[in-house]
Amino acid sequence: MTNNPSTLYRAGVLHCPADPSATALLVRDGRIAWLGADADAPAADRVVDLDGALVTPAFVDAHVHVSDTGLALSGLDLSAVRSAGELLDAVSVFAAGLPAEAVVLGHGWDESTWSVPQPPGAVELGRAAGGRRVYLSQASIHSALVSSALLAACPEAVAVPGYDESGWLRRDAHHVVRAAARASVTRSQRVVAQRVALRHAASLGIAAVHECGGPEISDEEDFTGLLAVSGAGLPEVYGYWGELGGAARARELGAVGAGGDLFADGALGSGTAHLSRAYADGEGCGHGYLSAQQVRDHLLDCAVYGMQGGFHAIGDAAISTVLEGFAAAAQRLGTERVRAARHRVEHAEVMDRRLIAGFVEFGVMASMQPAFDRLWGGAGRMYETRLGLARSLASNPMGAMHAVGVALAFGSDSPVTPLDPWGSVRAAVAHHNPVQRMSVRAAFAAHTRGGWRAVHLDSEGVLALGAPATFAVWSTPAGVERGLPVLQAEDLQARGVDDPTPLPVCRATVLRGAVIYEEGAS
Structure with a gap:
């Protein structure tokens, strides 16, 4: 054995457009040292027989909240409840196993899926939890149900908007109670939650995640603690710190960008996304949290410190404000300097041609979540309720954006939607609006190479000679077609968001030559 042992992976099917006939690859010193046909393979210190499995570049999830994901995976999951009564029953059962002083943390309820979309009140929640403090974030994470005891512990929430x-x-008001609820989670609990989330990501073929932190989302200790475990037998973590004018602080914290969840507006589910026309199911157009001048100044601050910037913007009014800020920054810096920074917008759900053209002009990367359309798009679902059918079908226009050259990076916004990369690829392929559908190849690229490009690592996300050996090995029960799994049913009538075709199952995930997940390993 040498000091740097090599590993040959052989007898597989490789997603390698430069050599479609390749069935094997050699890993040495964390990189792909050779790839080609089995018969031509060089000697290696170790040989792994793939037994016909598919090998692809590993996924990157471009928008994650790691600690919250881990807490959701190990806490109270409310995504399956379909009524106020079911929610209260779930709280009662879960709370019964907790100490009297504990805070009940839950996530994922979505009243838009209930026949009677009326959640329980604070008093009912407290009764179900045996008097404990309760914090239950809605699926969008932009609102929450809290018990009377938690309200009493946060008197400052009464005097601020949203109470x-x-x-x-x-x-x-939600930010106030969220901070109080998070304060109940100990540092050791957060560390455990982070590792739970990252191990789960690795088991799904995800080798890197973009953590979207910030003073309204997490805290500095949580953020830096997460970055400290990046790549240590786990997926790599690239952090974004969403603090207005905080480029210097983002750099000090080890972030790759001063953006992510820097909120220009809220969310459609909570009625706080900022729209140019009123919501179909209520009064008003939501809420914008930034001015164009603030966007401009933030981008100028990013330029001073050489940082990538970005904003959370969902509604078309919020996105318009962000692009006004980009235009003002470009007047100071020049358009090419703005483009070179690859600033980001998270979500970009309600768009039109003018806004898409702005993304092209300023080289804005769109960090999007295909599962949003899968879960809430189409007739009879939340987007139609909030926006009306026409606007709902025009939402999440990833196909139109890809067609004109907008750079896409796909993710989950977990725990808003689950970590589910192949499910996200299929969601983009089966968008409720046929006009917005993407090819499997394009959607896969957005969820792999797109995530690396978003952090300026352009050589990553491919199986190529000399590239980092970062890949995933898959069982593909529905077969493989042109180097990628079959994700859609042969029967055209069965295709769509509820397609029964089984998705690939991860057998191993390799990050820069190191195995970070192996099926069956403890």
Whole structure:
């Protein structure tokens, strides 16, 4: 054995457009040292027989909240409840196993899926939890249900926007109670939650995630603690710190960008995304949290410190404001310097041609979540309720953006939607609006190479000679076609968001030559 042992992976099917006939690859010193046909393979210190499995570049999830994901995976999952009664029953069962002083943390309820979309009140929640403090984030994470005990512990929430005595809090009031609930989680619990989330990501073929932190989302200790475990037998973590004018602080914290969840607006689910036309199911157009001048100044601050910037913007009014800020920054810096920074917009759900053209002009990367359309798009779902059918079908226009050259990076926004990379690829392929559908190849690229490009690592996300050996090995029960799994049913009538075709199952995930997940390993 040498000091740097090599590993040959052989007898597989490789997603390698430069050599479609390749069935093997050699890994040495964390890179792909050779690839080609089995018969031509060089000697290696170790040989792994792939037994016909598919090998692809590993996934990158471009928008994740790692600690919250881990807490959701190990906490109270409310995504399956379909009524206020079911939610209360779930809280009661879960709370019964906790100490009296514990805070009940839950996530994922979505009243738009209920026949009677009326959640329980603060008093009912407290009764179900045996008097404990309760914090239950809605699927969008932009609002939450809280119990009377938690409201009493946060008197400052009463005086800020978004407070409601029912216990369903939004906007600033939600931020207050969220901070109080998070403070109940100990540092050791957060470390465990982070590792749970990252190990789960690795088991799904994800080798890197983009953590979207910031003072309204997490705290500095949580953020830096997460970055400290990046790549240590786990997926790599690239951090974005969403603090207005905080480019210097983002750099000090080890972030790759001063953006992510730097909120220009809220979310459609909570009625706080900023729209140019009023919501179909309520009054008003939501809420914009930034001005064009603030966007401009943030981008100028990013330029001073050589940082990538970015903003959370969902509604078309919020996106318009962000692009006004980009235009103002370009007047100071020049358009090419703005483009070179590859600034980002997270979500970009309600768009039109003018806004898409702005993304092209300023080289804005769109960090998008195909599962949003899968879960909430189409007739009879949340987007139609909030926006009306026409606007709902025009939302999440990833196909139109890809067609004109907008750079896409796909992710989950977990725990808003689950970590599910192949499910996200299929969601982009089977968008509710046929006009917005993408090819499997394009959607896969957005969820792999797109995520690396978003952090300026352009050589990553491919199986190529000399490239980092970062890949995943898959069982493909539905077969392989042109180097990628079959994700859609042969029967055209069966295709769509509820397609029964089984998705690939990860057998191993390799990051820069190191195995970070192996099926069956403890």
